[in-house]
Every structure is written in structure tokens, then in C-alpha cells.
Amino acid sequence: MKTENNSLWNLITIFAFVAISHGAQATQPVISTFETDLECWTVDRGQFGWSATQGDPGGCLLASNAPAPAYALAVAPAKFHGDWTSFNGRGTLSYSHKIFSIGGGTTFTFAPYLITISGPGGLATWTNGTPTSITEWTTVSAPITSSAWRLTSGSWSGLLSNVTNLLIQIEQVGNVPANAPADVSGIDNVMLIILATNAPLVSLDIEHAVQVSWSSETDHVYQVQWRSELNTNVWFNLASPVQVNGSTNTVCDSTEGRARRLYRLLTLH
Ligand SMILES: [Ca+2]
Numbered sequence: 575m576k577t578e579n580n581s582l583w584n585l586i587t588i589f590a591f592v593a594i595s596h597g598a599q600a601t602q603p604v605i606s607t608f609e610t611d612l613e614c615w616t617v618d619r620g621q622f623g624w625s626a627t628q629g630d631p632g633g634c635l636l637a638s639n640a641p642a643p644a645y646a647l648a649v650a651p652a653k654f655h656g657d658w659t660s661f662n663g664r665g666t667l668s669y670s671h672k673i674f675s676i677g678g679g680t681t682f683t684f685a686p687y688l689i690t691i692s693g694p695g696g697l698a699t700w701t702n703g704t705p706t707s708i709t710e711w712t713t714v715s716a717p718i719t720s721s722a723w724r725l726t727s728g729s730w731s732g733l734l735s736n737v738t739n740l741l742i743q744i745e746q747v748g749n750v751p752a753n754a755p756a757d758v759s760g761i762d763n764v765m766l767i768i769l770a771t772n773a774p775l776v777s778l779d780i781e782h783a784v785q786v787s788w789s790s791e792t793d794h795v796y797q798v799q800w801r802s803e804l805n806t807n808v809w810f811n812l813a814s815p816v817q818v819n820g821s822t823n824t825v826c827d828s829t830e831g832r833a834r835r836l837y838r839l840l841t842l843h
Contacts, residue, residue: 603767608633614651630670630711634762637744650740658734661718668715670762679754688743693736696728713809783826790818795842
């Protein structure tokens with residue numbers, strides 16, 4: 575059925591919010607893009623290594639480990655450690671994840687995406703969404719707010735005051751029997767960043783595509799992301815990161831065959 579432009583407003587619900595750092599008072603983003611090496615990331619079990627070309631884009635961390643029920647965890651380097659207090663309520667920890675192969679065997683047990691942070695002040699775990707097969711690069715995003723995490727020891731404020739261990743589950747598939755061919759997964763674009771909702775949105779226009787525009791600050795790189803459902807924290811990159819090219823920047827996304835999408839804008843650096 576051909577849809578008139580005006581009725582698209584009835585079919586498409588658009589939300590947009592803008593991420594912009596808070597100037598001199600901002601907590602600096604912490605980012606791993608694995609462009610040249612593993613950036614001191616490790617994986618707690620199984621095989622792991624760096625790929626120069628299979629990332630989102632460029633390099634990424636790859637891991638391969640078959641036995642269930644253990645799921646391999648990527649271990650963040652020291653640059654992600656420290657006082658996360660200023661991220662509380664306005665920060666996000668996100669990463670790109672891809673299942674390249676689910677491996678072999680007779681039973682495949684998929685686990686939800688999982689992040690654990692811990693330190694002298696406590697331990698908390700975040701989970702959301704469970705893949706069911708191989709995936710494309712998928713953005714997984716966890717808000718740094720207490721209601722989104724399961725605190726198993728200590729206090730939220732005490733934990734955030736000194737995070738000494740960040741674990742991101744890289745293996746999403748458990749294989750039985752244990753000697754089955756291993757699954758292969760990757761992680762890229764790990765970002766601990768500030769999200770803010772108070773930056774001005776210049777315009778949001780819909781014709782046959784959604785046009786998302788925003789006011790930009792010089793020397794910043796932006797990434798527009800989208801998701802299709804309101805009740806999931808799985809975000810996808812829309813095109814590549816945008817280096818600012820003026821006071822207003824625009825990214826378009828086709829509406830063809832899409833009932834509803836939610837957009838957001840991140841400041842990468
Ligand atoms: Ca990369």
C-alpha cells in the first residue's frame with residue numbers, strides 16, 4: 575500500500591535526543607575501538623585475539639570458546655577503572671557485539687548480553703536481550719543508573735566511587751558437548767560516555783526518509799544510532815561516525831518498510 579507523506583506521522587514515532595559533553599566539567603569519555611591492537615583487553619577463558627579488519631569498523635576483539643555453561647568475559651583495561659560517580663544518571667556504557675559463528679554441537683544455549691562492574695564498594699550486573707543466532711554488529715547499551723543494574727553487594731554509590739573491574743560478556747553461546755566446535759564472537763567500540771538531553775535539536779523532518787539534524791560543537795565526532803522497539807537497549811549505528819562539518823549536521827534514514835524507529839545521537843569525542 576502506498577502511504578501518503580502526512581500519514582507517515584501516524585506510522586512513525588520518532589524520538590531524538592542528543593549527547594553532548596558538558597564542557598570543562600564533563601567526565602572525559604573512555605573509548606576502545608581496537609584500531610591498532612587489543613588496547614590491553616583480555617578474555618578470561620578460551621581463545622581470544624585481535625582482528626584488524628572484522629570490526630565495526632576496523633579492528634576488534636575476537637573470542638572463541640565452546641563449553642557451556644561458562645561464558646567468556648572480556649576484561650577491560652585500567653583506563654576504564656576509577657571513579658564513575660560523575661557518570662551516574664547521565665552516562666552510558668555501550669559496545670558493539672557480533673556473533674560470527676554459533677559453533678557446533680548438539681545443544682546451543684544463548685545467554686543475555688551481560689556487563690559486570692565491581693570494586694571495593696560493591697558489585698553490580700546488567701543484563702538485557704538475548705540473541706538467538708548469529709548477529710550483525712549490534713550496539714548494546716547500559717545506562718549508568720542504579721535501577722538498570724542488579725546490585726549483589728555493597729552500595730551503588732560506593733561501587734561507582736571506585737570501579738576496579740569491568741567485565742563484558744563476549745561469548746553468548748554455550749555449546750554441548752564441550753568438545754564441539756567453538757562459537758566465535760567479537761566486541762568493538764566500547765564507550766563509557768556522558769549522555770545529555772538538553773542540547774538543541776534543530777529539526778526533524780520526514781518525507782520518504784527521516785532526516786535527523788542537530789547543532790554541533792567543533793572538534794567533536796558524532797554517531798547517530800537507532801532502534802526499532804522502545805523496550806530494548808539494543809542500538810544500531812546509522813551510517814558511520816560524523817566529523818562535524820558546520821554548525822548543523824544531518825543524517826538521513828529511509829522509512830521504507832519500517833513502522834517505527836527511535837533515534838539518538840552520541841558524542842564519541
Ligand atoms: Ca574498531
